[in-house]
Amino acid sequence: MATAKSFDGIGIANLPNQRHKIVAKCGAHFTLMVVGESGLGKTTLINTLFSTELSPPKSYNRRHNKQLDKLTEVEIIKAELEEKQFKVKLTVIDTPGFGDYVNNRDSWTPIVDFIDDQHEAYMCQEQQPERTEKSDLRVHACLYFIRPTGHTLKPLDIEIMKRLGTRVNLIPVIAKADTLTQNDLFVFKQRIREVINAQGIRIYQPPIETDDETSADHARVLVDAMPFSIIGSTEDVQTTDGRIVKGREYLWGVAEVENENHCDFKKLRSLLIRTHMLDLITTSEDLHYENYRQQQMETRKFGEPKAKKLNNPKFKEEEEQLRKRFTEQVKAEESRFRQWEQHLIAERDRLNKDLEMAHSAIKQLEAELDNLQVGYGRGSTRR
Ligand SMILES: Nc1nc2c(ncn2[C@@H]2O[C@H](COP(=O)(O)OP(=O)(O)OP(=O)(O)O)[C@@H](O)[C@H]2O)c(=O)[nH]1
Ligand SMILES: [Mg+2]
The missing domain is CATH 1.20.5 (Single alpha-helices involved in coiled-coils or other helix-helix interfaces)
Structure with a gap:
């Protein structure tokens, strides 16, 4: 467990507050999950988020190596953010990627089961007489990695995203955006959005609040940018104009993680950690967990174990x-x-x-x- 304090300010203290004073007092617990085909850069993105947002915890590398060995199915990484007395306990769930061939249809069921199991575990704890200090791994945001093919979503993507969207706040991302040209990326994004709409896939919608114009504008920008294109890298590289940035070096130049002309990493990070963390938490609990609870209550008697x-x-x-x-x-x-x-x-x-x-x-x-x-x-x- 590591505590990271940033001198520049991480920004979490600026979360839309008044409304969330109580949460701010007790601190928040935020759980992020990454899902997608193998080799799309899920682990790299987590490391990128960590290295741009947190000073990397000492034990983090060890955990990362363990993950590369694939000893465990799901890797759980914990860290603590703190700023101006606002504490966030961050949990990241890294899942090993599934293959992209058709026979592998069921290889993602453990992921869906994992999400359901967390809801189930929380519900069981709620039914206990002692309700303080519940362990809680309910997922508040799930990043779904899309392969940058430049074509469209695959049937497998559609099937998985449908299932995830009804269970968690689903945030689709286009992996390895540096492998597509700006134009191809634009067209690809359009197509994905069309398929998401046509297939009725539920994705997370940052709420557009009319009482606060700046945050409404910000939310609109986020909505328009979805699915976020991302570049992951923990390497410091030098740009042609001499800046040292996190990025990926190519013969033609540097693909910069935090450059908004190159990808939407900053938007994604802002949504997750700065502006919408609390909304992700409340919608998970009020909407997704409640859905699960109600569904189970309809089909089960009180206290009866899950089928x-x-x-x-x-x-x-x-x-x-x-x-x-x-x-x-x-x-x-x-x-x-x-x-x-x-x-x-x-x-x-x-x-x-x-x-x-x-x-x-x-x-x-x-x-x-x-x-x-x-x-x-x-x-x-x-x-
Ligand atoms: N071009 C490019 N390569 C990337 C990017 N992110 C990660 N990679 C590379 O892709 C490879 C796989 O990255 P990982 O982060 O291990 O992928 P993963 O999704 O965690 O893979 P699994 O754990 O096997 O599911 C590595 O060689 C990374 O350096 C990116 O944004 N652009
Ligand atoms: Mg990985």
Whole structure:
């Protein structure tokens, strides 16, 4: 656990306050999750957020290496932000990426299960008589990484985003924006927005409040920029005009993380950490957690545990298919064994016959030998 204080001010103290005085007093607990195909820069983005926002905690590298080993399915990183007595306990959940091939359809179910499980765990704790100090890993914002293909969303993206959008504040991001030209990026963004609308995918909408024009304008800028294009890098590089910035170096120049002409990293960071953290927290609790709670309450009696997966019709079907396959395989093995047995019996009979024939041949030869010997004996006595 690390505490990071920034001298420039992180900005969290400037969160839209009045309304949230109580939260500010107790501090906030914010949980961010990253999801997406393998190798799209999820871990890099977390590191980038950490290195631009927090002084990197000492133990962070060790944790990061562990993640690269993929020893654990989900990596949980904790840090603490504090500014002018406003405390934020930050938890980042880094998930290993899933493959991009069709057979991998179900590889993301653990992610959806993880989100549901956190709601479930919180609900169970709420039902306990002792309700203080609940452990809480409910996800307040989920970044979904889109591969920068320049075409459109893939069916797999659509399927996952649909499921995530009904459970958490979903924030789509275009990964590795430095690999697309500005024009391609613009067109790609348009297309993604169209698909999101057409498919009815629910994504997080920063609220546009009419009573405060500046924050309303800011929210509009954020809404217009979605899905945020991002560049991740923790490297300090030198631009052609001599500035040292976080970025990625190319022959043509530097793709800068914090340059708004290059990508929307700053907008994303602002939304997450500066301006909309509290809104993300309240909407998660009032909307997504409440949805989950209500759904469960409708289908379960008070205190009853969550339905096991085996009772789920989808799993029943899978189980039935498995059983069928198993029986078929056993049958096939059995008939193969019978055939082999028959073959062995036939072989044994054949060998027995051969043996009999060999015996009779020996007998015959012996008889011939006897005859010869008898003939030979007579001949020698005659001499
Ligand atoms: N060009 C470019 N490369 C990036 C960017 N972000 C990360 N990378 C590179 O992409 C590779 C994969 O990055 P990771 O952060 O490990 O990706 P990940 O999504 O965490 O991958 P998994 O943990 O396997 O799911 C690394 O070589 C990064 O240096 C980016 O914004 N632009
Ligand atoms: Mg990773």
